[in-house]
Amino acid sequence: MSRSSTDGGERAAAAGIVVVGNGMAGARLVSEIRARDRRVALTVFGAEPQQPYNRVLLSDVLAGATGPDQIGLVDPAWYDANDVDARLGVEVVRVDRDAKRVHASDGTVTPYDTLVLATGSTAFVPPIPGTEHGLPGGVVAFRTLEDCRAILAAADGARHAVVVGGGLLGIEAARGLAGRGLHVTVVHLAGHLMERQLDQGAGAVLARTLGRLGIRTLLGTSAKALRTGTGAGDARRVTAVELETGERLPADVVVLACGVRPEVRLARAAGLKVDRGVVVDETLRSVTDPDVRAIGECSQYGDTVYGLVAPAWEQATVLADLLTGADAAARFTGARQITRLKAAGVDLVAMGETHHGDDDPQVEVMRFADASRGTYKKVAIRDGRLVGAILLGETGTAGTLTQLYDRSGPLPSDRLSLLFPGMGGAQAADSPVRMPDAATVCHCNNVSKRQIRVCWENGARTADEVARRTRASTGCGGCRDALEGLVAWLDEQDSVTVG
Known part of the structure; x- marks a missing residue:
């Protein structure tokens, strides 16, 4: 829903909560607020034109396992039904903290009582020769759904792909492209893959696993330059990636997965304190302005910028409690980060x-x-x-x-x-019958076994229905097998009881 503005560009809606950013953090906050308070004026701006989607599942879209229309987080009709002023495809270009207004790219000005920044992060594009005048055809920095579509378009009919960056996103992109039949090479500057989450031994095993899946890994080197030729319509198009070692890799597609940076330009221009992210306290309030909050990848609590979905959703829950008064004592005091990679042929969990x-x-x-x-x-x-x-x-x-x-x-x-599963304590914890009710099954959404069981008892008899009601498995998807196992076990117990 996009309400009309007055002649002077001032938003007609009453001041209330304005959320800038409609990604995984912003969209979750909006839904959490509405679950607690249906009266507060609520406006959300999203720079991307489509409905919010699960960015974690983009690799599944790239691999062809999931369609782009299957990763949405919010039904389009939900905004109207819940009286949320959703400004999709409209970017906030300036924050006037003195007047408590945000200025948008469509010329409108919207007042706020509380402003929440959920601007996320942007893909880092390294200064590689060949990118001075923009990215040539076939080269994509992988971050958004549009990036995913661009990669798929470039991969259509292509033979060779190079992924620059061997972190989590780079590995997911490489696996997706290899699954589509391309010859894929991962180029990574560090000495082993996913060096932030894995030690050298695990990185070496991961590289060997990728090799069996047809993905070549080159470590300790970087892209020196992109080589281009003339494509359709005389447009520049990538043809090869030249490495620091002198090797030249043929490339019809190049995916840049060189990390992300918190999107803090708006906050910095507004005079908020920014380190790596917008610095916030345990109420997610900017330390500069009590009327401005920040959550997700653009925020920084203590020394940490959380780049995973579970902490962002935890922040959204805390902030919704605070802004609606549902729990005035709610606080975000940090989160444990657990990284999950689940692609065809690769299953990985790393923590701490x-x-x-x-x-x-x-x-x-x-x-x-x-x-x-x-x-x-x-x-x-x-x-x-x-x-x-x-x-x-x-x-x-x-x-x-x-x-x-x-x-x-x-x-x-x-x-x-x-x-090793099946030995001692692990058997008790991993078996549905012995798993305590308080055990957390979905860590992205903090869903316990008890919540799943109660949901099942209330009539949700399939994993999809339980996921819809509880949100279990709708984050990284790593707990989907556990969810399906619990539902199957509950069905089995029910049939035994009835018999």
């Missing part, structure tokens, strides 16, 4: 402090590797508590480790149960 080696006397490290099978497992323990873990290739104890890490719970005496 993953880089500990055997030379740290304060940390107990357990490790198992079977590179031939693509398996790497590692746990790091300090003072009897789990402080980090990596599971690659075989993630049967992921639920157990996540719960122990989240809650800093005591570890089982049999440490092997942390690495």
Whole structure:
């Protein structure tokens, strides 16, 4: 819904809450606010023209496993039904904090009582020769749904693809393109893949796993230049990527996955305190202006900018409680970050402090590797508590480790149960019948086994219906198997009882 403005460009709507950014953080905040308060005036601006979507699932779209129309977060009719002024495809270009108004790209001016910045982040494009006059045809910085569509268009009929960047997004892009039959090479400056989340051993196993899937990995080097030729209509089009080593890689498609940067230009221009992100306190309030809040990838709490969906959604819940008065004591005091990569042939979970080696006397490290099978497992323990873990290739104890890490719970005496399912404590935690009701199944949305069971008892008899009602599995999707397993187990128990 886009309400008309007055002749002077002033928004006709009463001042209330204005949310700038309609991505995963902003869209979640809007829905959480409306779930608590249906009366407060609520306006949301989204620079992208389409309805908000799950950015985590873009790699599934790239791989062809999911359609672009299947990753939406909000039904288009929801805004009208819930009296939300949704300004899709309209960018906020200036914030006037003195007058408490935002100026938009369509010339309108909207007043606010509370302004929430949820502007997310933007893809970093390195200054590679060949990009001085914009990205040539076939080269895409992977971040948005439009980027995903551009990659798919470039990949149509292509043979060779180069992915610059071996982080999480780069690996997902490479797997998606390889699944479409392209010859894919990943070029990564660091000494091993996903160096922020994985240690060297896990990175080496991951590279070997990708190799079996037809993806070549080149480490410790970077793109020196993009080489171009003339395509249709005399347009520049990429033909190759030249590396610092001198090697030249043929390329019909180049995906730049070189990291992201918090989108803070609007905040900085408005005079808010910005470090890497907009600096906020535990109420998500800007330390500069009490009427401005910030959540998601553009915000910074303490020294941390959270780049994962679960912390952003946790922030949205806290802020909705505060802004509506549902819980005046709600606070965001930081979040544990758990990285999940689940693509065809690659299953990975990493959490906490993953880089500990055997030379740290304060940390107990357990490790198992079977590179031939693509398996790497590692746990790091300090003072009897789990402080980090990596599971690659075989993630049967992921639920157990996540719960122990989240809650800093005591570890089982049999440490092997942390690495291998079916042993000791891991069996009890991972079995639906023995899993405690309080166990968290979906960490993105903080959905427990009890909530799933209650939802099932209230008539949601399929995983899709439970997901719709509870939001379980609608974040990173890593818990989908667990959700389906719980629903199947509940169905089985019901049939046994009825019989």
